[in-house]
Amino acid sequence: MIKLLIVDDSSIMRRTIERNLGHYNLEIVGTAATGVEALELVKEKKPDIITLDITMPEMDGITCLVEIMKIHPQAKVMIITALSDKLTGLQALDKGARGFLYKPVNSMALSKAFDKLLKHKSSDGTEKRGV
Amino acid sequence: MERRKEEFEATCKLFIDSVSNYFKVLTEVNSEMGIPYLKESEEIVLKDFTGMIGISGSKKGFVYISADKTMFEDLINIFLGIEDASNADILDMAGEISNVVAGNVRANLGANFMISVPIVFKGKPEELQFPKNVSIYVIPLKWKKHKAFVVVGLE
Amino acid sequence: MKSLHNLPIKAKFGIVIIPLIMIIIFFDIFQIKHHYYDYQDSNRLNKAIVLGVEINHVVHEIQKERGITSGILTTNSSIDKFKEELVTQRKRTDSTLTAYLNELKEKNSQDLLKLHRRDIDKLNDQFGKLQELRKAVDRNSINTDQAIEAYAEINSIALLAVNELIKETRDKQVTQQVHAMIYFLESKELASIERAIGTQLFSLQDRREDLVRRFASLVAEQEAYMKSFLIISDSESESYYNNIVEGKEVEEVVRLREVILSRSNQEENPNYWYKVITGKINSLKKVEDYLAETIHLQTEIIASKAKVGLWGFLVLDILIGVIALLITWTIAVNLLGNVKKLEDFTRKLSSGDLSQKIDIESNDEIGQYANTFNKMVETVNISQKETQEARDKATEMYENTYKQSEVILENVQQGIFLLDPSFKISNQYSKAMEVIFDNQSIANENFSNFMRPLVIPRDLEALEMFMRHLFNEDMDEEVVNQLNPVEQVKIFTDQDGIINTKYVRILFSRVIRDSEIQNILVTVSDETESVLLQQHIEDAEANKKIETEQLLSILKIDPSLLRGFLFNSRKGLRSISEEFERNGDNDMGDLLTFTFQAIHNIKGNASLIGLQLVTDKLHKIEETITSMKQKNVTGNDFLSLLFEIDELDKVLVYMSELLRKVADIYKNFPTTGHVVSNILVIDSLEKGLHRISKEIGKEVNFDFENDKNIVIPDNYITPFKDVMIQLIRNSLSHGIEPRHDRLALNKIEKGNISITLDQEEENEMTIIYFDDGEGIDLKKIQESAISKGIIAHKLNDKDKIIDLLFHSGFSTANQIDEYAGRGEGLGLVKSIIEEHDGQFTINSEHKKFFEMVIKFPLKGDIEISNEV
Structure with missing residues (x-):
C-alpha cells in the first residue's frame, strides 16, 4: 500500500486533502502542521508520497523539501500551495518535487494530480534513461 | 488619473476574482459582490473572524477577509463534512482563505508583491493597528446567505 | 496591279519618282535644244550672211564685168580702154570668186554647205560657166543681148542662193531685214542690168526699140524692188539709203533714163552713162554692205544672246535639278529610313523583344504610327507584366503549398x-x-x-x-x-x-x-497594448499638469472660504460612503440619487468659490452617476464611482495640506469672527451670482439688505450659503427671463435678485430670497410632473403643486449644465432647510416674481453686530 504524508499548516486543508484522497488505496501515515513535524514523520514512516505546503510558519516548504530529499530521496513530493510564485514552484521541482498544485484545490484537481503521480510511480519499475 | 483608476480597478478585481474563484472552485456556489465603500483606518469594521495578509514590496498595505462565524462553519462543513467546527478550525479556515487569496493575487502582481503568512483573529483585538494614509475599500460579499468583507487597503 | 502592290516601298518610290525625273529631264532637253537651236541658228545665219556677202561681192563684180562686156560687144570696136578695163574687171571678179570659194572651204561653213548643198552646187556650176562665157565674148561668138542674158542668169542664181542662205532665220526682225536686203539686191541687180542695157543703147546709133522697152521695164522693175525694200527695211537702213544714194550721179542717171525713154535721138556718151550709173551702183553697193553688216551684227547679237541663254539655262537647270534631287533625296532617305526603322522595330516586336522603343522624330503618318506602336508596346508590356506577376503569384502559391510551414513562420x-x-x-x-x-x-x-x-x-x-x-x-x-x-x-x-x-x-x-x-x-x-499604455501615460501626465496648475489657483481664493468648503465637502463625500455602508442593501437607485445630491451640493459650492478643477471633477462624478442610473448596476460598478470619490477626496486632502502650508501668508489677515464670515459669504454669493449670470448671458442686479445688522451664526452659514446658491442658480436658469422677454413684459431690462435678513421674533432668523423673474407657472409644473410620471392627475391645491418643485428629479429646464442642475436644486434646498429645523414658504405670481421666506430657529442670542 502506498504511504501518504500530508504537510500543511492549516488543519482544515490537511483534513480536506485526507478526505478527498480517501477513495484511493492509500495509507495516510501521518499529517504535519510544520516542517519539523514533517521531517520527523518522514524519517519514521518513509512515506511514498508527500503533499507539502510552502507557506508555513517556522520552516518554509522549500527548506522542508530539501531536508526530506536528504532523508528519503525516493519520496514523491507534491507541492500544494497558494503561493503561485513561479520561481518558488520551480525551485521546488529543482529540489526534487514531482507535482505541483495551486490552491484552491478541489477534489477533482487533486485526484487528477494524484492519478498522474501514481501512474508515474507504477511505470517507475521499468528502467528510464537519462534520469 | 485614468491610469491609476484602471490600475486600482485591476487590483481590486484580482482580489475579488480570487475570492469568488475560491468559493466557486471549492463550493461550486458563486459569491456576489455588494456595493463597496470607503473607510478611514480608525473606523474599520470587522466581523466575527478575520484572516489578514500583510502586503509589502511594490505596493504596501493589507487585505483581509472578515466574516461571521457561520460562514466559516458552512465552509468547513463543505470541506470536511463536520458540523461542529471548533474556534481553532474557524481561525484556520479564515487564515487559509486569506492565504489563498493573497497568494493568487501575488501570482498576478509578480514577485515584488510580497505577502506575509496570514494573521487570524477573532473579533477586534485591541492592539490591531491599521496603517494611516491608505484608502481602505470595503467590498461587501455575499455567499449563500452569509455576508463577508474583503477589505483592501493599499497605498 | 497586284504585282505593283507587292513591290517594296523603295521600288514604289522609284516608280513615282523616276517618271517625274524623266519628265523634268525631257523638258530640260527640250529647253536646252530650243536654246541650242537659237544659238545654232544665229551662228548659221551669221555664217550664211558672211557667205552671202561673199556671193554678193562676186555678183557685184560680175555686174561690173557684164556692163563692160556689154559695152565692148555693142560698140563692136576694140576700144582698148574697154578691153583693158574688161581684163582688170575680170581679175577683180575672179578674186572675189576666189574669196567666195575660200569662204566655202572654211571649216565652220561645212554645216551650211550641208544644208544648202543643192543651191551652192548650182551656184558653183553657174560660176563655172563664167569662163566659157568670157571665151565666147572674146571670140565674139555671142551678141550683147546673149551676154547680158548669160551674166544675168549667173547673178540670178547667185542671188537665189543668197536668198536661200539667209532667208531661214527664226528671228522676225532679222527675217524682215533679210527680205529687205533681198529686195535691195534684186533692185541692185536690175540697176546693174540697166547699166549694161543703157551702155548698149547709148553706144548704138540707132536705139533699138526692143532694147528701149526692155530698159523701161528694167527701170520700172528696179524701182518696184527698191520701193519694196524701202517699205520693209528698218528706218535706219532707209535713212542710210537716202543719205547715200543721192547727188549728181543719181540725178544724171534719172536724166539719162529720160533720154532713153523719151526715145529722142539726143547723143549721149555711153562712157558718161556708164560712169554715172556705176557711181550710183557703187552707192547701192555701200548700202548693200551696210545692210549686210547690220544683219551680221544683229545675228551675232542673237547668237551671243542665244549662247548666254543656253548656258544660263544650263547652269540654272543644273542648279534647280541638283536642288530638286537633293530635296527628293532627303525626303526619300528620311522616309525610307523611318520605314526601315519601323520595319526593324516591328521585326523585333515579332521576335518578342518588347524592351525597345521606336524613336521617329516626325509628325507625319509614320511618326504617328510610331507613337501608336510605342503605346501598343507599352500596353503589351503592362499586360505582360501583369501576366508575369500573376504567374509569379501562382508560382508563389504553388511553392506555398509545399513550404507551408515556412510561410506560416513568415506570417x-x-x-x-x-x-x-x-x-x-x-x-x-x-x-x-x-x-x-x-x-x-x-x-x-x-x-x-x-x-x-x-x-x-x-x-x-x-x-x-x-x-x-x-x-x-x-x-x-x-x-x-x-x-x-x-x-x-x-x-x-x-x-x-x-x-x-x-x-x-x-x-x-x-x-x-x-x-x-x-x-x-x-x-x-x-x-x-503599447499604444494604449503610452496614451494612458501621456494622459496621466497632462492631467497631472492641469491639476497642479489648478491647485495653485486655490491661492487666489479666500482661505477661510476654502477651508470651510474643504471641510464641508469632505464631510459630504464621507456621508456618501457612510450611506453605502449603512444602506448597502437598499435600492441602488436610491443610493445613486443620494450620491448625486451630495455631489451636486458640493459642486454648487465649488462653482461658487470658483474652484474649477473640483467643479469639473464633481461634474464628471455626476455623469458617472447619471450613466449608472441608466443601467442595471452591480456592486462592482460602485467600485469605479467610489474610486472617483476617493480620488476627489484625495484632491481635497491635498488642497487642505496646501492650505495649511500657505496659512502663514494669511496670518496678517485674521478672520475675526462671524461678521467677517458673513461679509465673505455675501461677497462670495454676489461674485458667484455675477459670474454665473455673465456666463448664462442674463444681466442681474444683486441686492443684499440687512438693516438690522443680523449676523448669521456659524452653524447657519453653510446651510444659508448652500440654500442661497441653489436659489440663485435656479433664478438664473429658470426665473429671470431673457432680455427681450423681459422687455415684452414691461419689466426693466436687468433682472433683480435680492436677499434680505430679518428678525421678526427673538428666537428666529428670517431670510427672504426674491427675484423678479417668471415666478412659478403652476400649469407648466403640473404638465411637466404628469409627463415625468411624478403625478397622475392634475392637482387643485396650489401648495401641493409648488411641492412638486421639491420633488427629486423634477426640473423644467430643457438642458443640463453646470448651473441649471439636474432637477435636484430645489430638492436639495428643502432637505438642507429641514435638516436644520428650518421652515419655508413660497410666494409667487406667474410672470412677476418668486419669493422664498426661510426661517431658522435661533438657539441662544443672535449676535447683532455693532460694526458697520
Missing part, C-alpha cells in the same frame, strides 16, 4: 521556434520573433542567453530551471507548465538605444518522437 503573428535539449533555438523560427524581440540574431542562440538581457534575473533563473524540467521526462508536462515563469513576462528590448517595455506570453510544449522529448515547441505572443 504568423506569434513567435514560434523549437528548443533543443541544450536550449538552443532552432534555425527556423517565425518572423514575428524578430519583431517581438527587436532582435535579428535568433537562430542557434541559447534561449537563456537570448532572454538574459530582456528579463529580470529572478525570472531568468526561473526560466532556466523551468526549461530543465521541461526536458526531464520524469516530470509531468502539465505540472511543469503550471510553473512557466514567462507565461506572462515583462521584457525590456533595446531598439537603437531606446528601451521598450513589452509584455509577452511564452508558452512551451514538448515535442515527443519515439517516446523521447525531442524538442520543445515555444510560442511567443506580444500582449503589449
Whole structure:
C-alpha cells in the first residue's frame, strides 16, 4: 500500500486533502502542521508520497523539501500551495518535487494530480534513461 | 488619473476574482459582490473572524477577509463534512482563505508583491493597528446567505 | 496591279519618282535644244550672211564685168580702154570668186554647205560657166543681148542662193531685214542690168526699140524692188539709203533714163552713162554692205544672246535639278529610313523583344504610327507584366503549398521556434520573433542567453530551471507548465538605444518522437497594448499638469472660504460612503440619487468659490452617476464611482495640506469672527451670482439688505450659503427671463435678485430670497410632473403643486449644465432647510416674481453686530 504524508499548516486543508484522497488505496501515515513535524514523520514512516505546503510558519516548504530529499530521496513530493510564485514552484521541482498544485484545490484537481503521480510511480519499475 | 483608476480597478478585481474563484472552485456556489465603500483606518469594521495578509514590496498595505462565524462553519462543513467546527478550525479556515487569496493575487502582481503568512483573529483585538494614509475599500460579499468583507487597503 | 502592290516601298518610290525625273529631264532637253537651236541658228545665219556677202561681192563684180562686156560687144570696136578695163574687171571678179570659194572651204561653213548643198552646187556650176562665157565674148561668138542674158542668169542664181542662205532665220526682225536686203539686191541687180542695157543703147546709133522697152521695164522693175525694200527695211537702213544714194550721179542717171525713154535721138556718151550709173551702183553697193553688216551684227547679237541663254539655262537647270534631287533625296532617305526603322522595330516586336522603343522624330503618318506602336508596346508590356506577376503569384502559391510551414513562420503573428535539449533555438523560427524581440540574431542562440538581457534575473533563473524540467521526462508536462515563469513576462528590448517595455506570453510544449522529448515547441505572443499604455501615460501626465496648475489657483481664493468648503465637502463625500455602508442593501437607485445630491451640493459650492478643477471633477462624478442610473448596476460598478470619490477626496486632502502650508501668508489677515464670515459669504454669493449670470448671458442686479445688522451664526452659514446658491442658480436658469422677454413684459431690462435678513421674533432668523423673474407657472409644473410620471392627475391645491418643485428629479429646464442642475436644486434646498429645523414658504405670481421666506430657529442670542 502506498504511504501518504500530508504537510500543511492549516488543519482544515490537511483534513480536506485526507478526505478527498480517501477513495484511493492509500495509507495516510501521518499529517504535519510544520516542517519539523514533517521531517520527523518522514524519517519514521518513509512515506511514498508527500503533499507539502510552502507557506508555513517556522520552516518554509522549500527548506522542508530539501531536508526530506536528504532523508528519503525516493519520496514523491507534491507541492500544494497558494503561493503561485513561479520561481518558488520551480525551485521546488529543482529540489526534487514531482507535482505541483495551486490552491484552491478541489477534489477533482487533486485526484487528477494524484492519478498522474501514481501512474508515474507504477511505470517507475521499468528502467528510464537519462534520469 | 485614468491610469491609476484602471490600475486600482485591476487590483481590486484580482482580489475579488480570487475570492469568488475560491468559493466557486471549492463550493461550486458563486459569491456576489455588494456595493463597496470607503473607510478611514480608525473606523474599520470587522466581523466575527478575520484572516489578514500583510502586503509589502511594490505596493504596501493589507487585505483581509472578515466574516461571521457561520460562514466559516458552512465552509468547513463543505470541506470536511463536520458540523461542529471548533474556534481553532474557524481561525484556520479564515487564515487559509486569506492565504489563498493573497497568494493568487501575488501570482498576478509578480514577485515584488510580497505577502506575509496570514494573521487570524477573532473579533477586534485591541492592539490591531491599521496603517494611516491608505484608502481602505470595503467590498461587501455575499455567499449563500452569509455576508463577508474583503477589505483592501493599499497605498 | 497586284504585282505593283507587292513591290517594296523603295521600288514604289522609284516608280513615282523616276517618271517625274524623266519628265523634268525631257523638258530640260527640250529647253536646252530650243536654246541650242537659237544659238545654232544665229551662228548659221551669221555664217550664211558672211557667205552671202561673199556671193554678193562676186555678183557685184560680175555686174561690173557684164556692163563692160556689154559695152565692148555693142560698140563692136576694140576700144582698148574697154578691153583693158574688161581684163582688170575680170581679175577683180575672179578674186572675189576666189574669196567666195575660200569662204566655202572654211571649216565652220561645212554645216551650211550641208544644208544648202543643192543651191551652192548650182551656184558653183553657174560660176563655172563664167569662163566659157568670157571665151565666147572674146571670140565674139555671142551678141550683147546673149551676154547680158548669160551674166544675168549667173547673178540670178547667185542671188537665189543668197536668198536661200539667209532667208531661214527664226528671228522676225532679222527675217524682215533679210527680205529687205533681198529686195535691195534684186533692185541692185536690175540697176546693174540697166547699166549694161543703157551702155548698149547709148553706144548704138540707132536705139533699138526692143532694147528701149526692155530698159523701161528694167527701170520700172528696179524701182518696184527698191520701193519694196524701202517699205520693209528698218528706218535706219532707209535713212542710210537716202543719205547715200543721192547727188549728181543719181540725178544724171534719172536724166539719162529720160533720154532713153523719151526715145529722142539726143547723143549721149555711153562712157558718161556708164560712169554715172556705176557711181550710183557703187552707192547701192555701200548700202548693200551696210545692210549686210547690220544683219551680221544683229545675228551675232542673237547668237551671243542665244549662247548666254543656253548656258544660263544650263547652269540654272543644273542648279534647280541638283536642288530638286537633293530635296527628293532627303525626303526619300528620311522616309525610307523611318520605314526601315519601323520595319526593324516591328521585326523585333515579332521576335518578342518588347524592351525597345521606336524613336521617329516626325509628325507625319509614320511618326504617328510610331507613337501608336510605342503605346501598343507599352500596353503589351503592362499586360505582360501583369501576366508575369500573376504567374509569379501562382508560382508563389504553388511553392506555398509545399513550404507551408515556412510561410506560416513568415506570417504568423506569434513567435514560434523549437528548443533543443541544450536550449538552443532552432534555425527556423517565425518572423514575428524578430519583431517581438527587436532582435535579428535568433537562430542557434541559447534561449537563456537570448532572454538574459530582456528579463529580470529572478525570472531568468526561473526560466532556466523551468526549461530543465521541461526536458526531464520524469516530470509531468502539465505540472511543469503550471510553473512557466514567462507565461506572462515583462521584457525590456533595446531598439537603437531606446528601451521598450513589452509584455509577452511564452508558452512551451514538448515535442515527443519515439517516446523521447525531442524538442520543445515555444510560442511567443506580444500582449503589449503599447499604444494604449503610452496614451494612458501621456494622459496621466497632462492631467497631472492641469491639476497642479489648478491647485495653485486655490491661492487666489479666500482661505477661510476654502477651508470651510474643504471641510464641508469632505464631510459630504464621507456621508456618501457612510450611506453605502449603512444602506448597502437598499435600492441602488436610491443610493445613486443620494450620491448625486451630495455631489451636486458640493459642486454648487465649488462653482461658487470658483474652484474649477473640483467643479469639473464633481461634474464628471455626476455623469458617472447619471450613466449608472441608466443601467442595471452591480456592486462592482460602485467600485469605479467610489474610486472617483476617493480620488476627489484625495484632491481635497491635498488642497487642505496646501492650505495649511500657505496659512502663514494669511496670518496678517485674521478672520475675526462671524461678521467677517458673513461679509465673505455675501461677497462670495454676489461674485458667484455675477459670474454665473455673465456666463448664462442674463444681466442681474444683486441686492443684499440687512438693516438690522443680523449676523448669521456659524452653524447657519453653510446651510444659508448652500440654500442661497441653489436659489440663485435656479433664478438664473429658470426665473429671470431673457432680455427681450423681459422687455415684452414691461419689466426693466436687468433682472433683480435680492436677499434680505430679518428678525421678526427673538428666537428666529428670517431670510427672504426674491427675484423678479417668471415666478412659478403652476400649469407648466403640473404638465411637466404628469409627463415625468411624478403625478397622475392634475392637482387643485396650489401648495401641493409648488411641492412638486421639491420633488427629486423634477426640473423644467430643457438642458443640463453646470448651473441649471439636474432637477435636484430645489430638492436639495428643502432637505438642507429641514435638516436644520428650518421652515419655508413660497410666494409667487406667474410672470412677476418668486419669493422664498426661510426661517431658522435661533438657539441662544443672535449676535447683532455693532460694526458697520
